[in-house]
Amino acid sequence: MGRQPCCDKVGLKKGPWTSEEDKKLINFILTNGHCCWRAVPKLAGLLRCGKSCRLRWTNYLRPDLKRGLLSESEEQIVIDLHAKLGNRWSKIAANLPGRTDNEIKNHWNTHIKKKLKKMGIDPQTHKPLDSCDGGGQRGEEQMAEVGAGAETASKKFPRSTGEVDEEWKSQSFCTDEVPVILPEEMMVPPASTVTSISPSSPSSSSINSAKVEENQLACINWSESIPWWILDESEGWDLLWDHSEGGLAVEDPFSDYGSSVLDQDSWSFSLQ
DNA sequence: AAACCGGTCAACCGCGGCCGT
DNA sequence: TACGGCCGCGGTTGACCGGTT
Numbered sequence: 555m556g557r558q559p560c561c562d563k564v565g566l567k568k569g570p571w572t573s574e575e576d577k578k579l580i581n582f583i584l585t586n587g588h589c590c591w592r593a594v595p596k597l598a599g600l601l602r603c604g605k606s607c608r609l610r611w612t613n614y615l616r617p618d619l620k621r622g623l624l625s626e627s628e629e630q631i632v633i634d635l636h637a638k639l640g641n642r643w644s645k646i647a648a649n650l651p652g653r654t655d656n657e658i659k660n661h662w663n664t665h666i667k668k669k670l671k672k673m674g675i676d677p678q679t680h681k682p683l684d685s686c687d688g689g690g691q692r693g694e695e696q697m698a699e700v701g702a703g704a705e706t707a708s709k710k711f712p713r714s715t716g717e718v719d720e721e722w723k724s725q726s727f728c729t730d731e732v733p734v735i736l737p738e739e740m741m742v743p744p745a746s747t748v749t750s751i752s753p754s755s756p757s758s759s760s761i762n763s764a765k766v767e768e769n770q771l772a773c774i775n776w777s778e779s780i781p782w783w784i785l786d787e788s789e790g791w792d793l794l795w796d797h798s799e800g801g802l803a804v805e806d807p808f809s810d811y812g813s814s815v816l817d818q819d820s821w822s823f824s825l826q
Numbered sequence: 827a828a829a830c831c832g833g834t835c836a837a838c839c840g841c842g843g844c845c846g847t
Numbered sequence: 848t849a850c851g852g853c854c855g856c857g858g859t860t861g862a863c864c865g866g867t868t
């Protein structure tokens with residue numbers, strides 16, 4: 555069965571996302587959630603296909619993403635799960651909260667593969683490489699090391715295997731379970747992480763000092779970036795500390811969908 | 827200083843599966 | 848059951864960056 559392209563590509567933008575596009579997408583999803591990805595770019599005013607938007611969101615903009623290299627224990631979990639699941643990156647990612655399948659796949663290809671080969675282990679089969687070079691036995695020893703490492707990691711990080719506990723399940727999700735974030739469900743970090751904002755001192759000058767370089771926007775943690783996105787007046791985003799509403803009103807210049815209010819008690823957005 | 831090279835990773839491509847009609 | 852649309856997954860590409868010559 556032939557498959558039609560996901561979208562009419564004529565006139566659609568490709569390649570790296572700009573910070574403005576990021577903002578539009580983030581703001582749209584914060585405000586509206588995503589109904590179906592195909593509709594998102596149109597509604598958000600983006601010249602992208604829905605697929606591109608979904609990828610950008612799931613791999614880069616999602617608020618719960620961890621940034622930076624995988625830790626030792628995370629690496630061991632990846633190795634352990636890869637031995638069981640193969641290249642099922644999304645399944646592996648499901649056991650590593652805050653990590654995406656793409657990230658894990660890249661890390662596997664660029665770091666772990668080499669590491670395993672160095673250790674005399676075939677990264678695909680997880681068995682010792684050809685024993686002709688005498689490395690077989692060593693490879694097995696190393697396999698044991700890897701296994702032990704994985705076991706250790708499992709103990710430290712009991713979500714690495716099939717014995718994923720319920721509590722963990724409730725906290726983690728697969729990239730294909732990226733929640734449809736309704737505005738009222740949208741949570742931002744507790745006030746302790748948003749030190750630049752204070753209801754009693756909504757000074758825009760101190761706020762502006764927290765501004766980061768535009769291109770760093772996507773590289774910083776959500777917890778750091780939330781206040782900036784809200785506060786970046788140079789881009790036309792307005793922050794209003796609304797005492798009567800008990801929250802922050804976020805005006806969106808890019809959207810026709812009105813503004814959101816950030817509740818200071820629950821740190822959740824709600825539509826106005 | 828410039829050219830080259832290799833590593834990294836965001837983004838794209840295309841297929842397969844699922845679901846509704 | 849067949850068909851068509853949508854989404855997610857895994858593989859691949861290519862731009863960018865830092866190190867080396």
